[in-house]
Amino acid sequence: MLRKLLIGTALGSGLAFAAHAQDVKEVEMLHWWTSGGEAAALNVLKEDLAKQGFAWKDVPVAGGGGDAAMTALKAMVAAGNYPTASQMLGYTVLDYAAAGVMGDLTETAVKEGWDKSVPAALQKFSVYDGKWVAAPVNVHSVNWLWINKAVMDKIGGTEPKTFDEFIALLDKAKAAGVIPLALGGQNWQEATMFDSVVLSTGGPEFYKKAFNDLDEEQLKSDTMKKSFDHLAKLVTYVDPNFSGRDWNLATAMVIKGDALVQVMGDWAKGEFNAARKTPGTDFLCYRFPGTDGSVVYNSDMFGMFDVPEDRKAAQVALATATLSKSFQSAFNVVKGSVPARTDVPDTDFDACGKKGMADLKAANEGGTLFGSLAQGYGAPPAVANAYKDVVSKFVHGQIKTSDEAVTQLVNAIEDAK
Amino acid sequence: MTTVATQIKLTPEHNARPRASVRSRLQDALPKIVLAPSFAITIVFVYGFILWTVYLSFTNSKTFPSYAISGPRAYQRLWRWTFESDPPSSWYTSITNMGIFGFLYIFICLALGLFLAILLDQKIRGEGMLRPIYLYPMALSFIVTGVAWKWFLDPGLGLEQTLHQWGWTSFHFDWIKNKDFVIYTVVIAGVWQASGFIMAMFLAGLRGIDGEIMKAAQIDGATTFQLYRRIVIPLLRPVFLSAFIVLAHLAIKSYDLVVALTSGGPGGSAWLPSNFMYEYTFKRNEMAVGSASAVIMLMTITAIIVPYLYSELRERPR
Numbered sequence: 001m002l003r004k005l006l007i008g009t010a011l012g013s014g015l016a017f018a019a020h021a022q023d024v025k026e027v028e029m030l031h032w033w034t035s036g037g038e039a040a041a042l043n044v045l046k047e048d049l050a051k052q053g054f055a056w057k058d059v060p061v062a063g064g065g066g067d068a069a070m071t072a073l074k075a076m077v078a079a080g081n082y083p084t085a086s087q088m089l090g091y092t093v094l095d096y097a098a099a100g101v102m103g104d105l106t107e108t109a110v111k112e113g114w115d116k117s118v119p120a121a122l123q124k125f126s127v128y129d130g131k132w133v134a135a136p137v138n139v140h141s142v143n144w145l146w147i148n149k150a151v152m153d154k155i156g157g158t159e160p161k162t163f164d165e166f167i168a169l170l171d172k173a174k175a176a177g178v179i180p181l182a183l184g185g186q187n188w189q190e191a192t193m194f195d196s197v198v199l200s201t202g203g204p205e206f207y208k209k210a211f212n213d214l215d216e217e218q219l220k221s222d223t224m225k226k227s228f229d230h231l232a233k234l235v236t237y238v239d240p241n242f243s244g245r246d247w248n249l250a251t252a253m254v255i256k257g258d259a260l261v262q263v264m265g266d267w268a269k270g271e272f273n274a275a276r277k278t279p280g281t282d283f284l285c286y287r288f289p290g291t292d293g294s295v296v297y298n299s300d301m302f303g304m305f306d307v308p309e310d311r312k313a314a315q316v317a318l319a320t321a322t323l324s325k326s327f328q329s330a331f332n333v334v335k336g337s338v339p340a341r342t343d344v345p346d347t348d349f350d351a352c353g354k355k356g357m358a359d360l361k362a363a364n365e366g367g368t369l370f371g372s373l374a375q376g377y378g379a380p381p382a383v384a385n386a387y388k389d390v391v392s393k394f395v396h397g398q399i400k401t402s403d404e405a406v407t408q409l410v411n412a413i414e415d416a417k
Numbered sequence: 418m419t420t421v422a423t424q425i426k427l428t429p430e431h432n433a434r435p436r437a438s439v440r441s442r443l444q445d446a447l448p449k450i451v452l453a454p455s456f457a458i459t460i461v462f463v464y465g466f467i468l469w470t471v472y473l474s475f476t477n478s479k480t481f482p483s484y485a486i487s488g489p490r491a492y493q494r495l496w497r498w499t500f501e502s503d504p505p506s507s508w509y510t511s512i513t514n515m516g517i518f519g520f521l522y523i524f525i526c527l528a529l530g531l532f533l534a535i536l537l538d539q540k541i542r543g544e545g546m547l548r549p550i551y552l553y554p555m556a557l558s559f560i561v562t563g564v565a566w567k568w569f570l571d572p573g574l575g576l577e578q579t580l581h582q583w584g585w586t587s588f589h590f591d592w593i594k595n596k597d598f599v600i601y602t603v604v605i606a607g608v609w610q611a612s613g614f615i616m617a618m619f620l621a622g623l624r625g626i627d628g629e630i631m632k633a634a635q636i637d638g639a640t641t642f643q644l645y646r647r648i649v650i651p652l653l654r655p656v657f658l659s660a661f662i663v664l665a666h667l668a669i670k671s672y673d674l675v676v677a678l679t680s681g682g683p684g685g686s687a688w689l690p691s692n693f694m695y696e697y698t699f700k701r702n703e704m705a706v707g708s709a710s711a712v713i714m715l716m717t718i719t720a721i722i723v724p725y726l727y728s729e730l731r732e733r734p735r
Binding site (some may be wrong): 038074079092096099241380381383385386393395396398399400408415416 | 493591596699702
C-alpha cells in the first residue's frame with residue numbers, strides 16, 4: 001500500500017516536472033477591443049505572435065469603456081487565475097501592482113531600450129517601484145478639434161488660435177444655421193472637453209498643478225473659475241438634444257456636416273476613417289485653441305501579470321511584440337492613436353497622425369505632456385470621477401454658477417482623496 | 418446529518434420500535450438531505466455575503482477588499498451626502514429618485530394592473546388574444562425595454578420628431594433630456610413593462626373569487642362599484658401582497674433600466690441607489706462606500722417589507 005502511494009506521488013511529481021519543463025505556448029489576453037476597427041488593430045498583434053508560434057487565447061469583455069472587463073479581471077485575479085496580460089488604464093495598473101500581482105518585465109525593457117523610447121510621463125504608469133509592469137500600446141491625446149472641412153469652407157472659417165477666435169468661429173457656424181459644437185452630454189465627454197478648456201485657459205503649468213498635482217490653491221483659483229465660465233460659454237453652442245448622446249454619434253454629426261466641430265480625443269479619427277474620410281480634404285484636425293505645444297494624453301496599456309514560470313516566455317514575447325516598432329506603427333495607424341514610443345517612423349501615418357506624433361515628441365521633450373484627468377491619467381479613479389460629477393452637474397445645471405462649481409470641485413476632490 | 422440521526426434514535430417512537438430499518442430512517446431524513454445543499458448555498462451566498470458586505474463597509478477598502486476595520490467613515494460620508502441637496506450630491510439624488518420611482522412605480526403598476534384585470538374580467542371576446550399582448554412586455558429584459566424607450570422618448574428620434582414631421586410642430590416632450598424629469602421616464606418604461614404582469618396576477622385572483630358571493634351581493638342590490646369596492650378588492654388582499662413584493666424588489670433592483678434608458682441621466686440625475694453602489698464599488702474604487710450604501714439599501718428594504726409582511730401574515734388564522 002505504502003509503496004503504491006510512493007510510486008503514485010513520484011509519478012505525479014514527475015508529471016508536474018515534465019509540465020514545467022515544457023513552456024506553455026499560449027497568451028491569454030483580457031481586453032475590451034471588440035468593435036470593428038479595434039478588433040482589426042488587435043489582430044495585427046495576434047498575427048505577429050502566431051508567427052513566433054504562440055497561440056492567442058482571447059478573453060474579450062465588451063462594453064462600458066472597460067468597466068465590465070475590469071470587473072471580470074478583478075474576479076479572475078481574486079480567484080488566482082491571472083491572465084498573461086490585460087488591457088488596462090492608468091491607475092488600475094498601479095493598483096494591481098500595489099496589490100503585488102503584477103509581473104516584472106525589467107529585463108526585457110532594458111534589452112529593448114524602453115526607458116529611452118517611452119515618454120517619461122507614460123512610465124509613471126508602466127513602471128512601479130522600479131519594475132516594468134505594463135507595456136504601453138498607444139498614446140491618445142484629448143486636446144483636439146475635429147472639424148468638417150466642407151462646413152468650414154462654407155462659413156469661411158480659419159483655424160482658431162485662441163479661445164476668442166474659437167468662439168467667433170462658433171458664432172459664424174451658428175449664423176449659417178449649422179450646429180456649431182457637437183457634444184455628447186455624458187459626464188466623461190464633458191470632462192474630456194473641460195480638460196482642454198482648462199489647459200487653454202490656464203496654460204500648461206496651471207493644468208499640471210491643478211489636474212495632476214491636485215494643488216488646492218490652483219483648483220480654487222480665479223483661473224479655474226474662468227475655465228468654468230469658458231465651459232459655460234461653449235455649452236451655449238450645443239444643440240438642445242445633446243444630453244446622453246454617445247461620442248461616436250456626436251462625431252457622426254460632424255462627419256455628416258450637421259455640426260461644425262467636436263472636441264474629442266483622437267479616437268474620433270477612427271470614426272472618420274471608418275466613414276472613408278481623408279484628413280485635410282474632408283475633415284481637419286487642429287489642437288484645441290491655445291493648447292498647441294501641449295499634449296493631454298491617455299494611453300492603453302497591457303498590464304503583465306505575475307504568471308507561473310512556464311508562461312513567462314509567452315509573456316515576454318507578447319510584451320516585446322507590443323512595443324516593437326512595426327507593431328506600434330501598424331496598430332496605431334488603424335486605431336487612430338500615436339505610438340507609445342517616440343522613435344517610430346511616421347511614414348505610414350496620415351496628416352493628423354504625423355502631427356500627433358510630432359506633438360507628442362515635442363511635448364515629451366518640453367515637459368508639457370500631461371495626463372488627462374477626465375480619462376483617469378491625472379488622478380486616481382475616485383478623484384477623476386468626482387471631477388466628472390462636478391463638470392457634468394455644471395453643464396446640466398445642477399450647479400448653477402462657476403463660483404459654486406469651483407467650491408464643489410475643491411470639496412469633491414478633497415472628499416475623494 | 419449526524420444530529421438528525423441521533424435525534425431520530427432518541428425519540429420514544431423509535432424506542433418503541435427497536436428495529437427501525439435504515440430505509441425508514443433514510444426516508445425520514447430524505448427531505449433534509451435533499452434541501453441541505455440549497456440551504457448551505459443560501460447561507461453562504463446570501464447571508465454570508467451580507468455579513469461580508471457589512472464587514473467591508475467598516476473597512477478602508479478601495480480597489481480591493483482590505484481587512485482592517487477602520488471605523489464608520491463610509492457611513493459618515495453617506496450621512497453627510499444625505500443632506501447635500503443644493504447642488505444635489507449623487508447619493509442625495511439616488512435616494513430621492515428611489516423614493517419617487519419606488520412610490521410611483523408600485524402605485525401605478527398596482528392601480529393599472531387592477532384596472533386592466535377588472536376590464537378583462539368582463540367576459541369580453543378576444544380575451545385570449547388581449548391577455549398575452551399586455552403580458553408580453555414582461556418577457557423582455559430591462560435592457561431591451563430601456564433601449565426601446567430611449568429611442569422612443571428621444572426628442573430627435575422618437576415621438577417628438579415623428580409628431581413634428583406630421584405637422585404638430587409645437588409638440589414638446591424632452592423629459593429624457595431634462596435633469597428634473599428624467600426619473601419619470603424611468604417610471605414610464607418600468608410601468609409599461611411590469612403592469613401587464615401585475616394584471617395577470619390580479620386576473621388570476623379575480624378568477625379565484627367564488628361566483629356565489631358575487632351573485633349574492635348582486636341579489637342584495639349592490640352596484641357594480643360597491644361590489645368591487647366592498648367585496649372583490651378586499652378579497653384580493655393576498656394578491657396585493659404578492660404583487661407588492663414582486664414590484665418592490667423589481668423597483669429596488671432596477672439598475673439596468675436606468676443604465677439602458679438614460680445612461681445615468683444628465684449630470685447623473687437618474688441614478689438609483691443600485692447605480693450609486695455599482696459606480697462607487699467598481700468604477701471609483703471606493704468599495705467601502707459602495708458596501709455601506711448596499712447595507713443602507715438592505716436596511717431600508719427590511720424596514721419597509723418586514724412590518725408589512727408581519728401585519729399581512731399574522732392576520733391569517735392558521
